[in-house]
Amino acid sequence: xxxxxxxxxxxxxxxxxxxxxxxxxxxxxxxxxxxxxxxxxxxxxxxxxxxxxxxxxxxxxxxxxxxxxxxxxxxxxxxxxxxxxxxxxxxxxxxxxxxxxxxxxxxxxxxxxxxxxxxxxxxxxxxxxxxxxxxxxxxxxxxxxxxxxxxxxxxxxxxxxxxxxxxxxxxxxxxxxxxxxxxxxxxxxxxxxxxxxxxxxxxxxxxxxxxx
Amino acid sequence: xxxxxxxxxxxxxxxxxxxxxxxxxxxxxxxxxxxxxxxxxxxxxxxxxxxxxxxxxxxxxxxxxxxxxxxxxxxxxxxxxxxxxxxxxxxxxxxxxxxxxxxxxxxxxxxxxxxxxxxxxxxxxxxxxxxxxxxxxxxxxxxxxxxxxxxxxxxxxxxxxxxxxxxxxxxxxxxxxxxxxxxxxxxxxxxxxxxxxxxxxxxxxxxxxxxxxxxxxxxxxxxxxxxxxxxxxxxxxxxxxxxxxxxxxxxxxxxxxxxxxxxxxxxxxxxxx
Numbered sequence: 001x002x003x004x005x006x007x008x009x010x011x012x013x014x015x016x017x018x019x020x021x022x023x024x025x026x027x028x029x030x031x032x033x034x035x036x037x038x039x040x041x042x043x044x045x046x047x048x049x050x051x052x053x054x055x056x057x058x059x060x061x062x063x064x065x066x067x068x069x070x071x072x073x074x075x076x077x078x079x080x081x082x083x084x085x086x087x088x089x090x091x092x093x094x095x096x097x098x099x100x101x102x103x104x105x106x107x108x109x110x111x112x113x114x115x116x117x118x119x120x121x122x123x124x125x126x127x128x129x130x131x132x133x134x135x136x137x138x139x140x141x142x143x144x145x146x147x148x149x150x151x152x153x154x155x156x157x158x159x160x161x162x163x164x165x166x167x168x169x170x171x172x173x174x175x176x177x178x179x180x181x182x183x184x185x186x187x188x189x190x191x192x193x194x195x196x197x198x199x200x201x202x203x204x205x206x207x208x209x210x211x212x
Numbered sequence: 213x214x215x216x217x218x219x220x221x222x223x224x225x226x227x228x229x230x231x232x233x234x235x236x237x238x239x240x241x242x243x244x245x246x247x248x249x250x251x252x253x254x255x256x257x258x259x260x261x262x263x264x265x266x267x268x269x270x271x272x273x274x275x276x277x278x279x280x281x282x283x284x285x286x287x288x289x290x291x292x293x294x295x296x297x298x299x300x301x302x303x304x305x306x307x308x309x310x311x312x313x314x315x316x317x318x319x320x321x322x323x324x325x326x327x328x329x330x331x332x333x334x335x336x337x338x339x340x341x342x343x344x345x346x347x348x349x350x351x352x353x354x355x356x357x358x359x360x361x362x363x364x365x366x367x368x369x370x371x372x373x374x375x376x377x378x379x380x381x382x383x384x385x386x387x388x389x390x391x392x393x394x395x396x397x398x399x400x401x402x403x404x405x406x407x408x409x410x411x412x413x414x415x416x417x418x419x420x421x422x423x424x425x426x427x428x429x430x431x432x433x434x435x436x437x438x439x440x441x442x443x444x445x446x447x448x449x450x451x452x453x454x455x456x457x458x459x460x461x462x463x464x465x466x467x468x469x470x471x472x473x474x475x476x477x478x479x480x481x482x483x484x485x
Contacts, residue, residue: 034239044269123269162275162286162287162291165276165279167272
């Protein structure tokens, strides 16, 4: 009887210790996890309408998608805490060039200084519709591939220094137009570009997490 | 009971130490075990300039490639130092980085006075006198010694050392994309603004300067590509015949960045010791 009581007491004490240790370690982890914020994506592709005649979308319209994808992918990692910028801050500081210049001069952006340890800037560096000739006997035609390239810089929000840079690209078939007996369905260019941007953003997130 | 209490406390302490969390202060501090290099400026001091976006993209590719080859790379957010290059109400550091880069260029083996940007020409004339750059025999002799390291002006060495210390680096890297051009073949006139690359030629000439701030030694590298779109496509075999201008420039940049980093690894680091 005494032994049972004694064992029960020990069991309760050990269970309590495990619970306390679990809470303590979670608190330590949460307190110690670096805070990362995706500031946004900028366009570095030439803005001339002549050079983008293949696309209906302006480059700026392509930017929100990769940002959302990158945030979502990074949020899956338990090793970092991904914080989203307030809508007000986004509206007020949408001119990211100004932010970059301030950081370049070593000035810390007040709105962001206490919000994050690391700031992520993304860039659309290439978007093109590559034409290729394909031919098989009895089949003639052409198909296009959307090719996009993204770049990412990670900046230490406290020092303004760049601590990590990576690039990622992706290709998706955008248009199939085969002059054959059976006409194939044509897939939209915008859909292909969006999908390619998603994949490229996922690759950026993967490289970020690998490098940590 | 006492023994079990001690075991419980030990278990509690053990759980605490077992929690492996990434410290906020050093997310990428383990990246690279090689020499620590500060990227000072990626710019153009040649006759023609690309837009800032192209320099930034080149800088990104360079940073990524250097990290992949185990260099520890550090830079400011403004890798191209656009403000310093164009004297736009700059901070002291912006202006100093531009001057250090120019000093490295004018002392280098590949400097051509007649094909330099106005700012660089003014700096060169003030620093060395214009006659210095029209001594053909000296220039030819110096050009033949390409790869031989040299020193910056003493005042520039001091400034470079101070800046490098601020970033915890011993080495600094400057890149001068002095000529990047896409034009129609067989003509001296600029090409039309169309995406199709058929019949176009790309020229890309890059000089880069690795500076050891501990002793002021500079290694100058030179990378030159002159290719038609067809030749590039054949070599790279990545894109279809319809590769456009942006693709072409991207491919050229990627190829040059690889050459630069390989050269730094093979020759540059040894030369500046």
